[in-house]
Amino acid sequence: MGSAFDEMDELSHPKLEAEHLASGALTAAQVANRELLRRVMKAGGFNGIDNEWWHFDMLDRSLVRQTFVRVD
Numbered sequence: 001m002g003s004a005f006d007e008m009d010e011l012s013h014p015k016l017e018a019e020h021l022a023s024g025a026l027t028a029a030q031v032a033n034r035e036l037l038r039r040v041m042k043a044g045g046f047n048g049i050d051n052e053w054w055h056f057d058m059l060d061r062s063l064v065r066q067t068f069v070r071v072d
Helices: 014-023 028-043 061-067
Strands: 046-049 052-058
Touching: 014 028, 028 046, 028 052
Parallel strands: none
Antiparallel strands: 046 052
16 A cells, blocks of 8 residues: 555655655555555445545544444
8 A cells, every 4th residue: 555554644645646656655556556445435435535545434524423422
């Protein structure tokens, strides 16, 4: 995937993948794996975020907070 899970730097940002690919910071295989993950997750109803390739949310945040109870 090109960076560790929960690595909080620009290499983790999906929106910067084209730049990282062009600079050699990410390989074509790493970008393809990230794209595959996004396609599969999107097909399951999840949406990715701009700055973490591993982070996906489902449903509207306010709807989730109104509908589901958080258990700690």
